[in-house]
Amino acid sequence: MSDAAYGPAMNRVDTQPEAVPEPDATATSSAPPATRRARAIRTAGLWLAPVMIGLLALLFFFYYRGLQADGNSTVISALDWGDKLLPQTIRIVYIAFWSTVIVILVAVPLGIVLTRPAVRRISPFVLAVANSGQALPAYGLLVIFLGIMGQGRFTVIVALSLYALLPVLRNTMVGLDGVDRSVIEAGRGMGMTKMQALTRIELPLAVPIVIAGVRTALTLNIGMATLAFLIGGGGLGITIQTGLKLNQDPILIVGAWLVALVALSFDWLGAVAERVLKPRGL
Amino acid sequence: MENITNWFTYVNDNFEYILEETINHARIVLIVIALATVTSVLLGVLIQRRPVARAVVLALSGIVLTIPSLALFALFIPVVGIGNPPAMLALYLYALMPVLRNTVTGLDSVSPAVVESAKGMGMSSTQQLLRVRLPLAWPVIMAGVRISSLMTVGIAAIAILVGGDGLGSYIQGGLTRFGLPNSENSVWAGVVFTVLLGLVLDIAFAIFQRFSTPRGLRA
Amino acid sequence: MTTEQQSPGQQAREPKIRLDKVGKTYPGTKVAAVEELSLDIHEGEILVLVGPSGCGKSTTLRLINRMIEPSGGRILLDGEDVTKVNPDKLRRRIGYVIQQIGLFPHQTIAQNIETVPRMLGWDKQKAKARSEELLGMVGLDPERYRDSYPKALSGGQAQRVGVARALGADPDIMLMDEPFGAIDPITRERLQNEFLRLQGELRKTIVFVTHDIDEAIKMGDKIAILGERSTIRQIDTPERILAYPVDDFVDDFIGTGSTIKGLNFLKVSSLALTDYPTLEPGGTAEAGRAALQDTGREWLVQLDENRTPVRWIHADGLDSADHERGEPVGDLLHSQDTLFHALELMVQSASGETCVVDDAGAFVGVVRMADLAKAIRRAQYEARMHYEQMERQS
Structure with a gap:
């Protein structure tokens, strides 16, 4: 938890309950120098990342320019910026954004409910399902929803929301479970109501892990939004697909590169959000 | 209900072929996991006590995971051609991070007192690693392997889009014949067998984890 | 079971805390975790509950602020039955300190201390003034610690803040569950002394749980030695318990050297x-x-x-x-x-x-x-006479 900052979102997929360090009350006032240096590197990474992404974007720009200069008409028309690439990029972001919003609105409250004492018993079961849900093929889920809801971006958004629900649900539950019981006990002992203990202690302390889950969800959603084209949801997947069909590596590369740029940018935004939203003092 | 019996009939009729693709799928995953595990454990041991290398390597291996699978698969096509190789290369890169991270965490969690006493008994640093640190970190490393395996099983279904094989072919088959008889059965077969494969491999790794973990550490 | 007889003057005074046949039996279990317990704690006094681990002393403490709901009996504070009042409001009137301290890691030290005052609706200025005062009282420089976070504190400092936080809204009653148990012996000794000095000024009514008989002797105006299921084996002043343990259980528990420890309570x-x-x-x-x-x-x-x-x-x-x-x-x-x-x-x-x-x-x-x-023999004789007299009276 202490090494949030520019750690990639997927870091937290494996947040096993036992890997969550207990917030230690008998404080460790100064971290060993090695840890501090590593933390400094991660902080530097947070600032360095946009530079690296910018560099990749610049390389992309030159590559793209080069392709247009080559004058292969198939390639040029498949990679038209205003007609193809820009709307496709926007579509991916649109899909990923809304499915992530839905995921948060559903998974966080659900995670809160599932960690309340009354239903706590079933939480290991839910976590086990959430765990094996990782093997669910995104591709298959999309096609199944195609059968249920028909073509289009809304089908994609619903399928994605379901798919990315698990990491956020899981992290919300693990995060809330990981809050030091003695801190809650102290709060309740001072006369906080259950609601106050939840909103003032448990949720703020679980925030870093919940956000890590949201970052994972965002990553999954962008990845799956790339597949949206399979069921008529559009997006940059179309360009990649075109490249594959026409056996044109440049089209393939441009599509994939752009997807990677979008994914990296959003992961960075997630890292920044994680840093900003993490309560001070942790 | 009718749909379900219908599906079972379909699976029964095509069982041989489904099994074949399941085995193909499993082969891709197992090769990838084996290679990724060896690489990650070696790398993990190397970087665990070097804070700078550690932060950089962990960050990079994590960044790889954020790149959408289709894009990463596609990016390798110009390098290794179409078929299983680009998919396996990408899956290998994805599978590194969980194992790597857990290797480092696992080694971190070995009590310094235990290492200290091993040292005090005159073990060389290689002996300390092989006889004390790795065995103690093993359960955590295996937990990482299991995460990688589940993840890889799910993503490998996309290999079909870049010309690879595996259970994704049933999903794609259903999609291309969408609306025709048995198309949905085909998709469901692809999805259900992928998840089943994930579970079976997870259980297999869990059993392997149990028997490869020193007795005193078993839960 | 032995209950101390109060002198006539004290008897007339209403106890600050009265437990009247309070007990706890968890649903689905036959054996009570805490057997019916009656106990009076008077204003300004420190009562130490001490006993072997697992005897239910913490459970007993937590029954008082209803962190654990009693399954029977009544709890009276200043004569008011609080067994059925809103437990959250009840707890805001009672300071509570636990061994793990439980500072809120995401809040500054001042925010931690102001928690209860703010819940009680104090305005910001008043709460802030109070937290400054309390930091000074527990020996931490407000300038330096007010805005820092708990992770910057050592174990001893954290528990000072824990005590300050419990004193936040100036409650009459404090419950302390092994507050110094996780702190190194030297710091513990210092915290104990400072706490006793503070108590000399504040005169709170305190119930204090520990498993350490020496801490009990040091901190307690009165000590209740608890056996299994929180039954009171002996309750009295430390000097009388040391001079006259009523049975083998108490004798074993206070351990060897009790006579010598008793010398602490006699003056030249x-x-x-x-x-x-x-x-x-x-x-x-x-x-x-x-x-x-x-x-x-x-x-x-x-x-x-x-x-x-x-x-x-x-x-x-x-x-x-x-x-x-x-x-x-x-x-x-x-x-x-x-x-x-x-x-x-x-x-x-x-x-x-x-x-x-x-x-x-x-x-x-x-x-x-x-x-x-001679002095020891006299103390032992007086204690025995005290108990014999009590027996005759009952």
Whole structure:
């Protein structure tokens, strides 16, 4: 938890309950120098990342320019910026954004409910399902929803929301479970109501892990939004697909590169959000 | 209900072929996991006590995971051609991070007192690693392997889009014949067998984890 | 079970906390975790609940602020039955300190301390002033610690903040569950002393749980020794428990050395001191021999101009012209010193006897080992009489 900052979102997929360090009350006032240096590197990474992404974007720009200069008409028309690439990029972001919003609105409250004492018993079961849900093929889920809801971006958004629900649900539950019981006990002992203990202690302390889950969800959603084209949801997947069909590596590369740029940018935004939203003092 | 019996009939009729693709799928995953595990454990041991290398390597291996699978698969096509190789290369890169991270965490969690006493008994640093640190970190490393395996099983279904094989072919088959008889059965077969494969491999790794973990550490 | 008999004056006073047949049996279990328990705690007093681990002392403490709901009985605070009132509101009136401290890691130290005042609707200024005051009270510089986070604190500092936070809204009652249990012995000792000093000013009514009998003896105005299922085996002042453990369980629990620990509660002033012949500065050998003959002793005490004892001189040594004749008297006792301190000095001194001086440093008399033995026997006798009298009354 202490090494949030520019750690990639997927870091937290494996947040096993036992890997969550207990917030230690008998404080460790100064971290060993090695840890501090590593933390400094991660902080530097947070600032360095946009530079690296910018560099990749610049390389992309030159590559793209080069392709247009080559004058292969198939390639040029498949990679038209205003007609193809820009709307496709926007579509991916649109899909990923809304499915992530839905995921948060559903998974966080659900995670809160599932960690309340009354239903706590079933939480290991839910976590086990959430765990094996990782093997669910995104591709298959999309096609199944195609059968249920028909073509289009809304089908994609619903399928994605379901798919990315698990990491956020899981992290919300693990995060809330990981809050030091003695801190809650102290709060309740001072006369906080259950609601106050939840909103003032448990949720703020679980925030870093919940956000890590949201970052994972965002990553999954962008990845799956790339597949949206399979069921008529559009997006940059179309360009990649075109490249594959026409056996044109440049089209393939441009599509994939752009997807990677979008994914990296959003992961960075997630890292920044994680840093900003993490309560001070942790 | 009718749909379900219908599906079972379909699976029964095509069982041989489904099994074949399941085995193909499993082969891709197992090769990838084996290679990724060896690489990650070696790398993990190397970087665990070097804070700078550690932060950089962990960050990079994590960044790889954020790149959408289709894009990463596609990016390798110009390098290794179409078929299983680009998919396996990408899956290998994805599978590194969980194992790597857990290797480092696992080694971190070995009590310094235990290492200290091993040292005090005159073990060389290689002996300390092989006889004390790795065995103690093993359960955590295996937990990482299991995460990688589940993840890889799910993503490998996309290999079909870049010309690879595996259970994704049933999903794609259903999609291309969408609306025709048995198309949905085909998709469901692809999805259900992928998840089943994930579970079976997870259980297999869990059993392997149990028997490869020193007795005193078993839960 | 033994309940202490109050003197008539105290009896008339209403107890601050009264547990009336309070018990806890968890659903689905047959054996009570806490057997029906009745207990009075008076205003301004520290009652220590002490017992072996697993005896239910923490559970008993948590029944008082209803962190655990009692399954039977009544809890009265100032005569008011609080068994059915809103438990959250109840807890805001009671300070609560736990071993794990439980500071909120995401809030500053000032915010931590202001938690209860703010919940009670104090305005910001008043709450802030209070947290500053409390930080000073527990010995932490407000300037330095107000805005820092709990992770910057050492274990001892964190528990100071824990105590300050419990005192936030100035509750009359404090419940403390092994508050110093996780702190290193040296810091613990310091925190105990500071806490006792603070309590001297604040006079809170405190229930304090510990498994450490020495801590109980040190902190408690009264000690309740609990057996299984939180049954009270003996409840009394520390000195009486040490002087007269009522049964083998208590005897075992307070352990060896209880007699010596009891010396902590007896003062030199309570002893009839033994008179000793003295020799004024410049006094002759003849004067010394005369004094010795009058009292029939072999040693006398050489005084200086302030009548402060300096050396022991033996009858045979009186004739020596040596200025350094005899033995130095060593450290001196004052009348307010404990007999434990007296014992320590006696063990160190060559003669096994130690001189007592008054506030001006003038010689008053001598304490001998036999005086300590006598004092102990008297304390034990008085304690036994106390219990016999109680038995006769009931």
